[in-house]
Amino acid sequence: MSTTMASIEDLITTLRERSQDDQRAILQALAPAAPGDDNSSATAGPQTVHAVTFPPRLALFSGEDKDARYSQWRAEINGLQANHPESTILQAMRRSVKGLAADVLLQLDDSTTLQTALQKLDQMFGCVQPAEKLYELFYTSKQLPSETAVGWACRLERIVADVRCADRNLATEAADSMLRSKFWSGLASPAMRDALRHRVDSGATFSDILVAARQIEAESGGNTVTHTASAQQPAGVSQQLERIMQRLDNLEKRLPRATFQGKCYKCKQKGHRQADCKNKSGNAQGPE
Numbered sequence: 456m457s458t459t460m461a462s463i464e465d466l467i468t469t470l471r472e473r474s475q476d477d478q479r480a481i482l483q484a485l486a487p488a489a490p491g492d493d494n495s496s497a498t499a500g501p502q503t504v505h506a507v508t509f510p511p512r513l514a515l516f517s518g519e520d521k522d523a524r525y526s527q528w529r530a531e532i533n534g535l536q537a538n539h540p541e542s543t544i545l546q547a548m549r550r551s552v553k554g555l556a557a558d559v560l561l562q563l564d565d566s567t568t569l570q571t572a573l574q575k576l577d578q579m580f581g582c583v584q585p586a587e588k589l590y591e592l593f594y595t596s597k598q599l600p601s602e603t604a605v606g607w608a609c610r611l612e613r614i615v616a617d618v619r620c621a622d623r624n625l626a627t628e629a630a631d632s633m634l635r636s637k638f639w640s641g642l643a644s645p646a647m648r649d650a651l652r653h654r655v656d657s658g659a660t661f662s663d664i665l666v667a668a669r670q671i672e673a674e675s676g677g678n679t680v681t682h683t684a685s686a687q688q689p690a691g692v693s694q695q696l697e698r699i700m701q702r703l704d705n706l707e708k709r710l711p712r713a714t715f716q717g718k719c720y721k722c723k724q725k726g727h728r729q730a731d732c733k734n735k736s737g738n739a740q741g742p743e
Contacts, residue, residue, distance in 0.1 A: 469481075469509060472510070472546055473542075473546075477542065510543050510544075510546040510547040510550060511535060511539065511543070511547050512547070512550075512551070513528060513531050513532065513547050513548065513550070513551035514527060514528055514531060514551065515551055515552075515553065516528040516551055516552055516553075516556050517552065517553045517554035517555060517556050517557070518554060518555040518556050518579070518580050519554060519555075522553075524613070525576075525580040525581065526582070526613070526616045526617065526620065528551070529573075529576075529577075529581075532544060532547075532548065532573070535547070536569075541568065541569040544569055545567075545569055545572065548560065548572065555579075556576070556579075556580065559575060559576060559579050560572065560576075563575065581620065582617045582620040582621055584617070584621060585621060586618065586621040586622040589614065589617050589618045589621055589622075590618060590622075592614055593611070593614045593615065593618060593633065593637065594637070596610070596611065596614065596637070596641060597641045597643060598641050598642050598643040599643070600643055602643075603672065604642075604647075604665060604668035604669050604672055605665075605669065607638065607641070607642070608634075608638055608661075608665050611634055611637060611638055611641075612634065615630050615633060615634055618630070631660070631661055634661045635655075635659075635660065635661040635664060636655075638661060638664060638665065638668075639651055639652075639655050639664060642668070647668060647671060650667075650671055651664055651667055651668060651671075654667055719731075719732045719734075721734060722734040
């Protein structure tokens, strides 16, 4: 019984969030047939069945770093436009926003179209950097020492998404070629680049090169960049220390030693230590 009541409450909540036309269609679809309508329905021919569609779920978006990025959230909305009406997408948008993004949609009235709402959100949260700056950011980016191959690939894909937003003329094939070449050339590990060079030269796709890089990381027991750096650092540091110690030894040999003002315990003479005493007999020579 409780399960039935919960289902009814969910249905009522859904009806309240729908437009009047959608409410009327849902109630007509759920309404039982009137008595004596069996014969009439048989003679009236096939009737239209209204499908009940619920608002899809979108990623949470607030305009802050802790939630989904705007480009990701916007891409989800673009994917819904082919199979869902505008009213359903607007409801899904209002459910998924919070914070600053919710304030933006709150200022829009109920008659606002989907296109108008998206234009307003693009003004607030869309990419505003010029394409030249984004291209410069892309080509100067390099993998960080603590960044895995997946992290490096995701960062490049985010930059390319912003580039395509600013440069509408950038084709998909050109964007894929940019990712493919920059992912390989921007790797921090020379050993990783050498291992993947034959795949790049043979025309492997960006996805294939990324998978191969992950396999190399897995075989090395973790991040290849970190292991390569840690393996090379001790050797370089030890060589530098060895050169510094050699220079100090040479400098010490060139500097004159200060005259010892004390007395030798062996011969009782002043001006040298017992370790430097040249008196083999050990007899005192001169006054103490």
